[in-house]
Amino acid sequence: MIRRLPYILAILALFAVSAAAAQDSVTLEPFTESIMRIESVRPQGWTLLGGGLYRPGDADPSDPTLLAIQAVPATVDDVVMALLPQVGLTEVPEPVDQVTIGSLNWTVYQTDVEMPQGTLRVDWAVAPLDESRTVALALFAPAQTYDVLHETVFLPVLQATRPLAEAEGTAEPVPYLQEEVRFPGGAEDVMLAGTLTLPEGEGPFPAVILMTGSGPQDRDESLEPLTALKPFAVLADVLTRAGVAVLRYDDRGVGESTGSHADAVIADFTADGGAAIDFLLTREDIDRERIGILGHSEGGIYAATLAARRGEVAFVVGMAPAVAPGLDLMIEQNVSIVRSSGASEAEQEITRAFAAEVLPLAIEGDLETAEALARQVYSDLYDRQPAEVQQSLGDRDSFVDISVGTLIESYRSDWFISLLESDPTADWRQVSDIPVLAIFGGLDVQVLADQNADALEAALRDAGNPNFTIITIPEANHLFQQAISGSITEYSSLPAEMMPELLTAIVEWVTVQAGVVE
Numbered sequence: 144m145i146r147r148l149p150y151i152l153a154i155l156a157l158f159a160v161s162a163a164a165a166q167d168s169v170t171l172e173p174f175t176e177s178i179m180r181i182e183s184v185r186p187q188g189w190t191l192l193g194g195g196l197y198r199p200g201d202a203d204p205s206d207p208t209l210l211a212i213q214a215v216p217a218t219v220d221d222v223v224m225a226l227l228p229q230v231g232l233t234e235v236p237e238p239v240d241q242v243t244i245g246s247l248n249w250t251v252y253q254t255d256v257e258m259p260q261g262t263l264r265v266d267w268a269v270a271p272l273d274e275s276r277t278v279a280l281a282l283f284a285p286a287q288t289y290d291v292l293h294e295t296v297f298l299p300v301l302q303a304t305r306p307l308a309e310a311e312g313t314a315e316p317v318p319y320l321q322e323e324v325r326f327p328g329g330a331e332d333v334m335l336a337g338t339l340t341l342p343e344g345e346g347p348f349p350a351v352i353l354m355t356g357s358g359p360q361d362r363d364e365s366l367e368p369l370t371a372l373k374p375f376a377v378l379a380d381v382l383t384r385a386g387v388a389v390l391r392y393d394d395r396g397v398g399e400s401t402g403s404h405a406d407a408v409i410a411d412f413t414a415d416g417g418a419a420i421d422f423l424l425t426r427e428d429i430d431r432e433r434i435g436i437l438g439h440s441e442g443g444i445y446a447a448t449l450a451a452r453r454g455e456v457a458f459v460v461g462m463a464p465a466v467a468p469g470l471d472l473m474i475e476q477n478v479s480i481v482r483s484s485g486a487s488e489a490e491q492e493i494t495r496a497f498a499a500e501v502l503p504l505a506i507e508g509d510l511e512t513a514e515a516l517a518r519q520v521y522s523d524l525y526d527r528q529p530a531e532v533q534q535s536l537g538d539r540d541s542f543v544d545i546s547v548g549t550l551i552e553s554y555r556s557d558w559f560i561s562l563l564e565s566d567p568t569a570d571w572r573q574v575s576d577i578p579v580l581a582i583f584g585g586l587d588v589q590v591l592a593d594q595n596a597d598a599l600e601a602a603l604r605d606a607g608n609p610n611f612t613i614i615t616i617p618e619a620n621h622l623f624q625q626a627i628s629g630s631i632t633e634y635s636s637l638p639a640e641m642m643p644e645l646l647t648a649i650v651e652w653v654t655v656q657a658g659v660v661e
Contacts, residue, residue: 147413152276155651157237161206164223168214168294168325169175169186169187169206169292169296170186170187170188170654171185171186171187171295171296171299171300171303172184172185172187173303174306178296178503179213180304180306180307180367181212181214181278181304181305181306181307181625182303182304182307183211183212183300183302183304184300184307185197185301186199186210186257186296186297187298188200188201189210189213189511193264195211195212195214195402196209196210197209197210197211197336198210198235200507202655206285206290207263207283207284207285207385207445208283208284208285208288209281209282209283209284210281210282210296210297210300210567211279211280211281211283212278212280212300212474213276213278213279213280214228214272214276214277214278214279214367215276215277215278215279215629216275216358216359216361216365216366216367216480217267217275217276217277217359218219218271218274218275218277218396219250219270219271219277219358221405222269222277222279223235223269223278226267226269226279226281228545228548228549228552230252230254230256230265230267231254231256231257232254234253238250238251238252239251239252239253242268244301244304244305245305246305246306247270247272247278247304247305247306248270248271249268249269249270249280249301249471250268250269250270250557251266251267251268251301251397252266252267252268253266254267254294255286257636259594262286263283263284263286264281264284264285264286264289265281265283265284265419266280266281266293266297267279267280267281267282267642268280268281268301269279269424269461271404272408273398274399275359275361275393275396275397275398276303276400278306280301280304282296282297282300282597284411285503286318289348293339300433300443302484303636306607307393313435314372314402315382315498317384318343318384319341319343319383319384320340320341320342320343321338321339321340321341321479322338322339323336323337323338324336324337324338324339324390324392324422324621325337325399325418326418326421326422327418327421327422328395328401328402328414328415328418328648329394329395329402329411329412329413329414329415329416329418330402330414331417332401332402332423332505333395333400333401333402333417333418333479334401334402334434334461335392335393335395335415335417335418335419335455336362336392336393336398336399336400336498337390337391337392337393337400338362338379338390338391338392339361339389339390339426340379340383340388340389341383341386341387341388341428341658342383342387342388342485343480346388346427346428346429346430346490347426347427347428347429347430347431348386348387348388348428348430349386349387349429349430349434349457349657349658349659350387350390350423350430350432350433350434350435351382351387351388351389351390351391351417351434351435351436351437351440351653351657352388352389352390352391352423352434352436352437352458353378353379353389353391353437353439353588354412354416354419354436354437354438354439354442354445354446355375355394355439355440355441355442356381356439356440356441356442357440357441357532357558357562357573359394359396360393360397360399361394361397361398362369362391362393362398363375363376363391364376364391364439366634368623369631369635370622370634370635370637370639371639372622372624372639372641374439374462374622374623374641375391375646376391376437377640377641377646378391378646378649379391379462381646381649381650382649382650382653384624385650385659386474386652386654386657386659387461387653387654387657387659388428388429390419390422390423392415392419394412394415394586395407395411395412396487396564402443405558406557407558408557408558409441409444409445409522409558409561409562409565410561411471412441412445412511413444413445413448413449413621414519415442415455416442416445416446417449418423418437418643419473420434420436420449420453420455421455424455427515430456433459433657433658434455434456434457435456435458435459435460435656435657436449436450436456436459436460436652437459437460437461437649438459438460438461438462439461439462439463439464440462440463440465440589440590441462441465441562442462442623443461443462443464443466443480443567443581443590444461444462444464444465444466444565444567446459446460446461447459447464447466447567447570447571447574448567450571450574450577450579451570451571451573452570452573456577456658457578457656458521458575458577458578458579458580458653458656459574459577459578459579459580459650459659460579460580460581460582460653461579461580461581461582461599462582462586462623462645462649463582463583463584463589463590463595463621464567464581464590464595464599465565465567465595466567466568466581466589466595466596466598466599467563467568467572467595467598468565468567468568469563469564469566470502470503470506470563470564472590472594472595473498473502473563473593473596474495474498474499474502475591476588476589477494477495477498478494478495478498479588479589479591479629480513480588480589480630480631482588483588483628483629483630483631484630484632485576490648492611493503494519497516497520498652501513501516501520502563503515504516505559505560505563506560506563506564508613510551510555512553513551514551515553516548517550517551518543521543521546521547522543523544525542525543526539530593531580532573566600568599568601568602571599571602571603571606572602572605572606573606574602574603574606574608575607575608576608576610577608577610577613578610578656579608579610579611579612580611580612580613580614580648580649580653580656581599581600581611581613582613582614582615582616582623582645582649582653583595583613583615583616583619583620584615584616584618584619584620584621584623584626584629585615585616585618586617586618586619586626586627586628586629587619587620587621587629588620588621588629588630589621589626589631592615597615599611599613600613614648616642616644616645618642619642619645620637621640622634622641623645624637624638624640624641624642625637625638625642642650
């Protein structure tokens with residue numbers, strides 16, 4: 144499952160402040176970022192670190208100079224609140240400027256962060272791309288070099304950044320109908336917006352409802368800037384071509400859907416999935432006896448609940464569905480993520496022990512003890528690093544403060560606690576007579592295949608369900624790209640496509656369950 148606001152800049156803990164020399168002039172070159180769908184300019188010769196982050200190519204490792212150009216699937220307010228602790232603030236400051244450039248209305252801020260090594264100066268600006276997407280620009284520089292970089296990098300990049308124009312009239316026609324729909328969500332203040340694709344020919348048609356994973360997701364499950372891949376757009380296309388109608392919708396508070404995403408918990412998103420079922424039941428062109436649901440990642444939790452409680456569900460598909468109890472799931476996710484980044488066995492065990500101790504404290508609401516434990520762990524982590532790594536991490540106290548502050552803030556989230564308290568296996572044990580297909584990625588570091596596949600099989604056997612299929616694709620990551628390590632940081636470097644094995648398995652199984660083919 145993808146974290147909420149996963150792509151916001153996380154910078155200050157990574158660099159120490161040093162007296163780096165600035166060039167009197169910087170040559171800028173145009174670029175187009177298809178994943179984030181923006182175009183701008185960037186300094187020539189600077190190194191791309193990934194995810195829209197650039198630093199001088201010949202910089203000393205301790206040089207904190209950094210340029211960030213990112214498009215984030217979140218509102219301006221959410222982006223600003225996520226950025227505050229990363230620029231040393233607890234409240235939104237007064238902007239230093241409001242700038243309109245083309246279609247973008249920028250709010251510009253400037254912040255000084257005092258660190259033991261000196262002052263780090265940050266230019267940062269945000270502008271809405273639409274109701275649920277924001278473009279963020281930031282320049283981090285030592286005070287000694289700030290003036291030059293502000294004039295030669297930040298301001299020109301700000302002036303040049305614009306949404307990538309969509310090519311008009313080039314889309315190939317599709318052999319099915321696409322209808323924009325709106326329907327009441329799972330709460331009074333929620334109206335969900337989505338796309339219903341209908342096969343050609345006479346209905347009523349079998350249908351599948353697609354439910355996204357964690358984080359603010361649009362109907363296509365867009366994942367910029369991690370990747371240009373839009374999993375649900377791909378699934379809707381292949382399934383509709385195969386004769387199955389598909390409903391996909393923007394999460395509440397995202398895109399054209401109303402409501403608050405930030406205030407919602409697991410039960411709320413499950414209720415929205417139930418509302419999607421209710422909507423399809425009103426459609427004369429949908430066969431109410433052949434409505435299935437597909438959940439990806441956290442969406443697998445919603446699917447389990449709906450399959451157990453809604454008799455209208457005819458079949459269920461899980462793509463890397465979260466099945467294990469939430470606490471166990473997150474402990475193993477923490478370990479697998481550090482493992483994929485090259486952590487030693489000892490570091491993995493430290494991570495497991497820490498997660499196993501601190502996450503129950505978060506559930507209990509004992510944040511004081513959780514913070515004390517986290518401070519000890521992050522202090523020990525810093526002290527174990529070689530001198531050159533400590534230099535790159537910066538001041539010890541600042542590193543600990545930022546790391547622990549971010550962690551404890553996540554523990555205040557009602558959504559996160561609802562995830563930790565979830566236990567989908569209880570629902571799966573009630574799914575006794577509905578066909579189930581679950582597909583896992585063997586290199587998935589977010590929903591581990593072994594842990595969750597075993598839990599699902601055990602639960603369905605307990606339910607006495609004779610009709611389930613569980614598949615693991617060995618080289619697939621959480622997004623079902625063909626992966627190398629499975630690491631989250633690898634997503635952007637892989638082709639923006641899902642493995643054919645996944646698509647074939649889903650289409651063949653769904654068309655049989657839906658009665659399209661025998």
